[in-house]
Amino acid sequence: MRTARAPAPATHFLGVRLSAEEEALLERYRSDHELPNRSEAVRSLVRLAAESGAARVELPVTLRNELEEIVEDGYARDLESALALAVALGLGELVRTHAERLPSLHERARSAADRRSGRKRADREGRGLLGR
Numbered sequence: 001m002r003t004a005r006a007p008a009p010a011t012h013f014l015g016v017r018l019s020a021e022e023e024a025l026l027e028r029y030r031s032d033h034e035l036p037n038r039s040e041a042v043r044s045l046v047r048l049a050a051e052s053g054a055a056r057v058e059l060p061v062t063l064r065n066e067l068e069e070i071v072e073d074g075y076a077r078d079l080e081s082a083l084a085l086a087v088a089l090g091l092g093e094l095v096r097t098h099a100e101r102l103p104s105l106h107e108r109a110r111s112a113a114d115r116r117s118g119r120k121r122a123d124r125e126g127r128g129l130l131g132r
Contacts, residue, residue, distance in 0.1 A: 067083055
């Protein structure tokens, strides 16, 4: 009885030396995904890498141009690290703005609530004095 073959025949042999740690990781991946052998595990990893590369997000042209300028100016080594830098700086700015503005927003809300309660109190007292 013949066994099922892979959809495309394997035509290239890659001899890869792995450290003991890498070999253990490959073996764990193989057993976790219930693959029959290491070759299938490596093929699975290659397919996974191809799929993850295809799933990348498309950036708007203007943002991509800005990120390319960051790379050209030497602030980042590639587009991915430029994007990571922009996100980190943006989050830092958000945190800073949040930390600076939030206390003043809370203070304004408290003073507005105090003014409202003062007006309500004065209204009640005035109505009481007028006998309504």
